[in-house]
Amino acid sequence: MAKQIEVTRTFNAPVEMVWQLWTAPELVKRWWGPKHFTSPVAKIDFRKGGKSIVSMQAPPEMGGQVFYSAWVYVKIIPLQSIEFIQSLSDEAGNKINPTQVGMPPDFPADIQTTVTFKKVGNSETEMTVTEYADFGTISNFAQIGLEQSLDKMVDIFSKKGS
Template identity: 30%
Template sequence: MTEQVHSRELSIVRVFDAPRDLVFKAWTDPKMLAQWFGPQGFTNPIAEVDPRVGGKIHIVMRANDEIARAMGFRDAPMRGEFTEIDPPKKLVFINNAVDADDNVILSGLTTVSFEAQGSKTKMTFHTRASGTQPQVVFMLQGMEAGWMQSFDKMDAMFARKAA
């Protein structure tokens, strides 16, 4: 029996009111990453980043009580590895959503590019994700909303820094 592969590709372009170096750093500094990564209702008790080719990424998104009840689990871990880094212009990384036993549920390849526009930054985000497990369909359906909420949180983080 052949497993069905579910996949989705997503591109988002966003302009942040922050300089390119800072927007790039938001992806590579663990303290900054922990502040914005993941949709509304999630925190990141673990955010580890080694921003170099071959360097690892490990993030655990923790859902609030309401979301955890709806999903049936609290923690959503992600592990990955950087495959290309060109500071402050581009990041490419493999990102895998894993279960509690570290088995890959959803595998992705993400490219993020950063273009200075005066004091602002145009960020182009592209990801391609796929998996075979049943929960992958739900994860892929929420992918765009999740990333958009993450980038809203990043925007808010920059606004706090500017205030």
């Protein structure tokens, strides 16, 4: 099973704007979660040692369940990289066992996440998100979910996303 998943996207925006996708709650709400999922909650405490709480809600046809995640920041190098541990949580950001919300027993309790930013060209940014964990039976879904979330990010800077 996958121990790491990685997705890279290039944005038609400067690094400063792409960085805000991780720091501005209203922007996080626009991209967090796979296609057709929404993000009703994004409480961002963006600092080393800080904890952000984000939610994703399944569409009604998939049951409408709301899932919460806590992101605990380990290292932040402004406009270069963000390192955090993400875990499934309750609404208050308290870590929970993934099986409590219907995830398989081999779903990772902690996912070490690294986001890097690189200026390319005059006003483009390459961003790579790498998630490190033993993803078990959800490896394929984790990869697809990350790809779809980043596609939603790209859409924010395209004509259809503005």
